[in-house]
Amino acid sequence: MKLxxxxxxxxxxxxxxxxxxxWERGGPVMDLSTVKIVEGPMQWGHYLxxxxxxxYPVKGKKKKVGLYLSSGSSILGTEHTSKMxxxxxxxxxxxxxxxxxxxxxxxxxPHPDSDIGQITKYVNEVIPPAxxxxxxRAGIKDMHHQRREQGAxxxxxxxxxxxxxxxxxxxxxxxxxxPA
Numbered sequence: 374m375k376l377x378x379x380x381x382x383x384x385x386x387x388x389x390x391x392x393x394x395x396w397e398r399g400g401p402v403m404d405l406s407t408v409k410i411v412e413g414p415m416q417w418g419h420y421l422x423x424x425x426x427x428x429y430p431v432k433g434k435k436k437k438v439g440l441y442l443s444s445g446s447s448i449l450g451t452e453h454t455s456k457m458x459x460x461x462x463x464x465x466x467x468x469x470x471x472x473x474x475x476x477x478x479x480x481x482x483p484h485p486d487s488d489i490g491q492i493t494k495y496v497n498e499v500i501p502p503a504x505x506x507x508x509x510r511a512g513i514k515d516m517h518h519q520r521r522e523q524g525a526x527x528x529x530x531x532x533x534x535x536x537x538x539x540x541x542x543x544x545x546x547x548x549x550x551x552p553a
Contacts (some may be wrong), residue, residue: 403429411437412541415502416512416536417464418477419444423507424545425492438489439463439547440496441475442505456502458493459483461544464535473535495540 413423421442429436438460445455460483462476483489500508516530 374377396479403488404413405491408492408495410496410499412545414442414505415538415541416509417473418519418531419513421462421500421509421512422538422540422542423458423496423500424547425496426545427488427492427542429488437545438492439545441544442494442500442509444508449506456505458496458500460489462547465540473531494553 409426409427409429410423414421415423417424423440424437425440426435426437427436439462440458441461442458443455443459445457459481460478462478464473466472467474483493485491485494514525517523519530520527
């Protein structure tokens with residue numbers, strides 16, 4: 374039985390608390406020095422988006438992920454997620470209504486110890502909630518100014534923003550991940 378448990382512990386790569394190795398629920402800790410925001414913040418309506426590049430887990434292998442700043446208002450009971458960064462595949466059209474919506478990943482709420490969880494925490498430190506809110510408000514103000522100057526509709530400006538975000542995500546290969 375002891376051998377079985379030891380092998381299981383090695384298999385799940387979580388460490389052994391009895392010999393003071395860290396008990397990492399989500400896997401190895403990332404080297405956050407490899408994480409950088411390569412695009413953004415970009416705005417779509419009231420939401421901010423960024424593209425983040427990081428080394429994963431093989432030295433030299435780079436991956437990119439798109440993140441958005443949540444409003445915490447899409448689903449009842451998720452208000453606590455407001456001002457938190459979450460993975461996204463971009464902005465698509467809702468399958469039922471056809472309205473634009475944020476493409477969320479299957480695992481929208483990544484485990485804090487997972488690679489994406491560590492990246493979202495890092496981005497939250499680089500762009501803290503107060504700074505994200507400042508950027509968001511400035512973007513909304515610019516959008517209103519642009520509407521007055523160009524005589525454009527809000528929907529037209531948001532479509533331009535959506536296209537710019539999706540183009541940036543495509544350019545960086547963000548769509549290589551599997552969204553929900």
